Amino acid sequence: MRVRVQAEPFDHGAECARFGQGGRDVGAVVTFLGVVRDDSGAMERMEIEHYPGMTERAISGIVAEAMARWSLADALVIHRHGALKPGESIMMVATAARHRVAAFEAAEFLMDYLKSRAPFWKKEVGAGGADWVAAKDEDEGALVRWSDPLLKSNDV
Template sequence: MDIRVQEEAFDLGHEARGFAARQAGMGALVTFTGIVRDLEGDDLKAMEIEHYPGMTERAIEKIAEEALSRWNIGDILVIHRYGALEPDEMIMMVATSAPHRADAFQAAEFLMDFLKSRAPFWKKEVTGDGAGWVAAKDADEDALDRW
């Protein structure tokens, strides 16, 4: 398990290749990447991500441990950034490896659903009109029920 909470950008290709190289006997590797999306007509200038140092790492570890116990997966990589990000920058990535793809896909989806609502990050959007905190969506909370 490799959990990283960092301000710096990461290289998706480099991280995915490195993760793949560390696996043995795994037939499937899934990666997901979250990107700062430009808001239609809203002129997004920056996305500021705040987090709770200490709790963030522990919360992600707990989510990853749960995924490891539920599916037949080999390993998990989570990188999540904080600080000021610009549109089109990568916010975070998840990678899972498994002998077969169904486990790798499901574990990655599970990780994403829980990272969204159970890891202590808060996003603030800065637009030409000012700045505002992104509100949590009911759909994100509902997504946890399926697990």
């Protein structure tokens, strides 16, 4: 498994081509690419703040949970921080498993957890000012589906 938190852009095509190669027990690879979306129509950039140290730790914990739960052959998470323009790639997830159901489910699990358990904060900056993106109740609700094992283990 690999986790990368970086300001620089990443090459989605090259990452996908490299991922899951050479494994004889891999029958399914699922990849997801997150892109900066401009909801207001007036966004100049999105600024992503994170908590260096905790970010890598939190994502690694989430990926390790997915690896174990779906017996993944491999998993990859890349998440950017800093200033990004609309249309730029912000993050990607890849999962490799024997069968597609595991690869799809694990990718969705990773996305759901990254949304509300990885310490990133998005700010939309436009000509009219800057606004922090508020967390959505439905993002928290999405974790219920996975019965939130990480939340329990963090609840010490």
